[in-house]
Amino acid sequence: MNDQDQTGPPEPTQPEPLSRRERPTRRAVLGAAAIGGITAVGAGACAWAGGWLPSDRLTPAKFADRFEQLSGVHDGFRRNHAKGVSASGTFVSNGAGVELSSAAVFASGSTPVTARFSLSGGLPTVADANATTRGFAVLFHLNNGEQWRTAMVNLPVFLDSVPRGFYDRVLATAPVPATGQPDPAKVAAFLAAYPETARAMALVKKTPPASDFSNSTFRGLNAFYFTNRAGKSIPVRWSVVPEDAFRPGSKDPRTDHDYLFNALIERVRSGPVRWRLMITLGAPGDPTHDATLPWPANRPRIDVGTLTIDALQTEEAGNARDVNFDPLILPQGISPSDDPLLNARSAVYAKSYRRRTREAHQPSKVDVQEVEATHDH
Ligand code: HEM
Known part of the structure; x- marks a missing residue:
């Protein structure tokens, strides 16, 4: 809990701080090999200049401190969404996204992904519970060297419109x-x-959680812009919709402490889990600045391809444990909206990342091999 952690692991990219008027877009042309070391210190600087911090100085460090105040300090773990498991798979584009965005990920073909499933909160040993917000974060390794990182949750809207x-x-x-x-x-x-x-x-109350990670819809919630080759921009939100059938989660308290993660491990062992990547197109006047506001239900939703998760890994060096799923790491063809949460997220994730990567790592509560071995007996 301190404000002194201004330095972190060495940064491969150190963009110039942006002026107040510039948009905070970060273009990430990053080698896949650099996955372990990449963070968003630069984005933190952008956020300061971008003005999400009001005059009473809500800083990224104070935000990280707040998570620590509520959940304690758990060395090596994320300050939020601390309990999780690493995953990998592929996104196969069907080509329908090309009209919307020039991002290389939408050209027909396949893109490897590194992903992470998580539960919200700063406690890495928290008991799984139906109502706890579930996270699904995905890093697309575009074949031109760019990356697209997104961290989605299983809620229909976000609960807050501003960082404060x-x-x-x-x-x-x-x-x-x-x-x-x-x-x-x-x-x-x-x-x-x-x-x-x-x-x-x-x-949120009207949208009951699914029984499992594998049959949950996950949504990016913040608005972004897609820009196509002709230079046409359109506001979008995205979500991933599972192929596994929805079943409502039970509200009864569970005795099995890790039932959601255990079920996910068993599900992936039985075969790949698939989601359709859906792009919702905003119309003029649809709010882009406020993730608490849904867009009208009749907005077009374009299916741009299939995201498949075919393996899970216990969190460890080199996998999603060491990725900062900064929502401002975007490929050419996708850019941020005016949603003030985006700059805040980028800056606070960087702060959390810097703290956790300087601490000794503890074993993750979600141990894939252990669950598989238990099941084999
Ligand atoms: C001001 C708003 C927000 C703040 C301050 C915040 C804070 C954080 C922090 C500190 C982390 C841990 C980052 C790390 O150590 O790598 C995190 C992770 C995460 N957040 Fe947020 N968050 C915000 C909004 C959101 C929104 C709008 C979403 C979903 C649309 C979201 C979804 C997630 C997910 C899924 C993770 C886990 C990512 C992973 O597996 O690494 N957050 N958040």
């Missing part, structure tokens, strides 16, 4: 020791100050 809302919410909704529940007065005061979160929570 997230920062205040995680504290206001934290369980208090006396009851094990959030303090209702604090929650009420928070929701009065951030009515958009109350509206987003109502939408």
Whole structure:
């Protein structure tokens, strides 16, 4: 918990800080071999200049401190989405995305991916629970050397429209020791100050979680722009929709501490898991700056290809453990919107990454070999 961690592992890219007026697009032309070392220190600098930090100075370090305040410091683990497992597979484009974006990932053909499944929160040993937000982060290794990184969740909208809302919410909704529940007065005061979160929570309630990771839809939630070869730009949001049939998750408390991850490990062992990558096209006037606001349900959704996960790996050096799924690492043809969460995410993920990569790593709670061995007996 300190503000001194301004340096981290060596950076392969150190972009110039951007002026306040410039958009924060980062173009990543990064060798696949560099996967372990890449972070987004530069993006942190962009975020400062991009002005997401209001005058009372909500800094990336304070954000990382807040996660530590709530969950403790767990050396080597992410400050949020700490519990997770690494994954790998392939994205096969069907060519339909070419009209929308010049990104090489949409040309017909196949792109390897490094991915990670996770649960939200800063506790790497947290018990799996139906209502806990699930994450699916994907790094596409484009064959021209670029990368596209996206971290998606299984919610229909995000709960906060501005970084400060997230920062205040995680504290206001934290369980208090006396009851094990959030303090209702604090929650009420928070929701009065951030009515958009109350509206987003109502939408989340209407979208029950799936039984498993493998049959969950995951959404990028923040808006971006796609630009095609003719220079035409369009606002988009993306999601991945599972081929496995939806079954609602049970609300009953589970005795099996790791049931979601165990089921995922068994599912991938039985065969590849597939999702369709769907691009939702925004229309003029659709909000791009606020991830709590859904777009109208009738917006076109284009199926641009199939994302297949065919292997999982216990988190360790060189796999997704050491990737920073910075949402501003984008290939040419995809650029950020005016959503203020994007700069904040980039800067805070970089801070979390710098802290965790300077600490000694502890073994992950999700051990793929162990689960497989247990199942074999
Ligand atoms: C101000 C807004 C947000 C903040 C401050 C924040 C913070 C964080 C932090 C600190 C991490 C750990 C990063 C690392 O150490 O690599 C993280 C991971 C993650 N976040 Fe966020 N987050 C925000 C918004 C979002 C949104 C809008 C989404 C989904 C659309 C999201 C999805 C995820 C996922 C899936 C991970 C895990 C990625 C992985 O496996 O490495 N977050 N977040």
